[in-house]
Amino acid sequence: xxxxxxxxxxxxxxxxxxxxxxxxxxxxxxxxxxxxxxxxxxxxxxxxxxxxxxxxxxxxxxxxxxxxxxxxxxxxxxxxxxxxxxxxxxxxxxxxxxxxxxxxxxxxxxxxxxxxxxxxxxxxxxxxxxxxxxxxxxxxxxxxxxxxxxxxxxxxxxxxxxxxxxxxxxxxxxxxxxxxxxxxxxxxxxxxxxxxxxx
Amino acid sequence: xxxxxxxxxxxxxxxxxxxxxxxxxxxxxxxxxxxxxxxxxxxxxxxxxxxxxxxxxxxxxxxxxxxxxxxxxxxxxxxxxxxxxxxxxxxxxxxxxxxxxxxxxxxxxxxxxxxxxxxxxxxxxxxxxxxxxxxxxxxxxxxxxxxxxxxxxxxxxxxxxxxxxxxxxxxxxxxxxxxxxxxxxxxxxxxxxxxxxxx
Numbered sequence: 001x002x003x004x005x006x007x008x009x010x011x012x013x014x015x016x017x018x019x020x021x022x023x024x025x026x027x028x029x030x031x032x033x034x035x036x037x038x039x040x041x042x043x044x045x046x047x048x049x050x051x052x053x054x055x056x057x058x059x060x061x062x063x064x065x066x067x068x069x070x071x072x073x074x075x076x077x078x079x080x081x082x083x084x085x086x087x088x089x090x091x092x093x094x095x096x097x098x099x100x101x102x103x104x105x106x107x108x109x110x111x112x113x114x115x116x117x118x119x120x121x122x123x124x125x126x127x128x129x130x131x132x133x134x135x136x137x138x139x140x141x142x143x144x145x146x147x148x149x150x151x152x153x154x155x156x157x158x159x160x161x162x163x164x165x166x167x168x169x170x171x172x173x174x175x176x177x178x179x180x181x182x183x184x185x186x187x188x189x190x191x192x193x194x195x196x197x198x199x
Numbered sequence: 200x201x202x203x204x205x206x207x208x209x210x211x212x213x214x215x216x217x218x219x220x221x222x223x224x225x226x227x228x229x230x231x232x233x234x235x236x237x238x239x240x241x242x243x244x245x246x247x248x249x250x251x252x253x254x255x256x257x258x259x260x261x262x263x264x265x266x267x268x269x270x271x272x273x274x275x276x277x278x279x280x281x282x283x284x285x286x287x288x289x290x291x292x293x294x295x296x297x298x299x300x301x302x303x304x305x306x307x308x309x310x311x312x313x314x315x316x317x318x319x320x321x322x323x324x325x326x327x328x329x330x331x332x333x334x335x336x337x338x339x340x341x342x343x344x345x346x347x348x349x350x351x352x353x354x355x356x357x358x359x360x361x362x363x364x365x366x367x368x369x370x371x372x373x374x375x376x377x378x379x380x381x382x383x384x385x386x387x388x389x390x391x392x393x394x395x396x397x398x
Binding site (some may be wrong): 029048 | 202203204205206210213217224226227231232239242243245246249250253254263264268271287288289292384
């Protein structure tokens with residue numbers, strides 16, 4: 001019989017199911033857990049179950065939260081007249097890290113992609129439109145990804161939002177900060193040229 | 200107030216503590232868990248706690264096991280006259296994967312490293328010597344790593360084991376299978392030359 005430990009194999013299997021974790025890494029991580037004090041495994045287990053149980057979508061902006069309203073929606077200091085529309089909850093974290101944005105968010109939970117069966121009904125568009133109806137919102141920033149799907153979603157949404165008399169803006173295309181022109185693709189360079197600003 | 204979810208932060212922190220997992224990856228993994236059905240998190244949590252609770256050292260060879268004796272030690276089909284001495288439990292898995300070794304193992308749980316405070320007492324050497332005393336063992340294969348510490352451990356152990364009248368062998372140095380001579384270092388090449396075999 002070959003050497004095998006069922007509970008170790010199960011742990012390796014669980015690690016291996018994580019995105020970007022291969023067989024070797026999964027094994028390394030499992031052995032790491034075994035080499036740590038038992039509290040480490042218990043705390044990790046608790047964090048997994050807790051997060052999965054407690055976290056749900058904010059009833060207003062659909063971002064992730066473990067309270068009814070997320071901390072942005074419930075914060076009276078944040079500017080409720082601007083809504084930044086993003087594809088995924090991760091994008092909210094990315095904007096928050098800039099510490100430059102003081103408006104609110106709306107998470108669509110995806111982007112239009114007819115080939116993958118994702119139409120407007122699969123996204124949190126209904127919820128966005130409901131938020132726009134109470135006249136506090138003045139500007140909607142389309143901050144979907146700058147991909148084909150993100151662009152399609154952005155233009156679909158702006159066709160719906162503009163008739164409401166709101167200002168609709170889109171993230172700027174251009175060269176990333178610290179970017180090297182040599183490695184910029186033609187399309188990005190063209191857009192950066194078109195969007196040039198006077199200095 | 201910045202956007203923050205305590206149970207998500209805790210989960211990210213737990214992932215981040217894993218070796219080789221940075222902040223970005225930890226965040227990606229945590230979001231992955233949130234996007235999966237709750238059973239995924241529960242099974243993962245159970246596997247963590249189960250493995251940590253059930254797995255301990257085999258009372259004979261000190262490899263990891265969730266039974267009293269590991270599956271190699273308790274297997275009467277395995278050749279008890281050969282013991283392969285390795286540094287870590289992972290090495291047992293590596294040898295088992297070859298499907299070529301039919302003897303038993305002994306896991307030292309480390310290698311001699313005086314600078315790190317690891318002397319013979321910190322390794323499972325006492326347990327190895329106890330296994331050698333019953334005359335069933337004929338050969339001890341030193342399969343510690345081919346590093347300075349592994350070499351030191353191997354030669355220390357062979358000085359203890361040889362006087363017992365046992366055959367002591369060491370893994371062969373050489374060029375890895377598929378290896379390119381151009382990239383082999385001088386020492387490896389010298390050892391490969393010294394250890395050349397007639398064809």
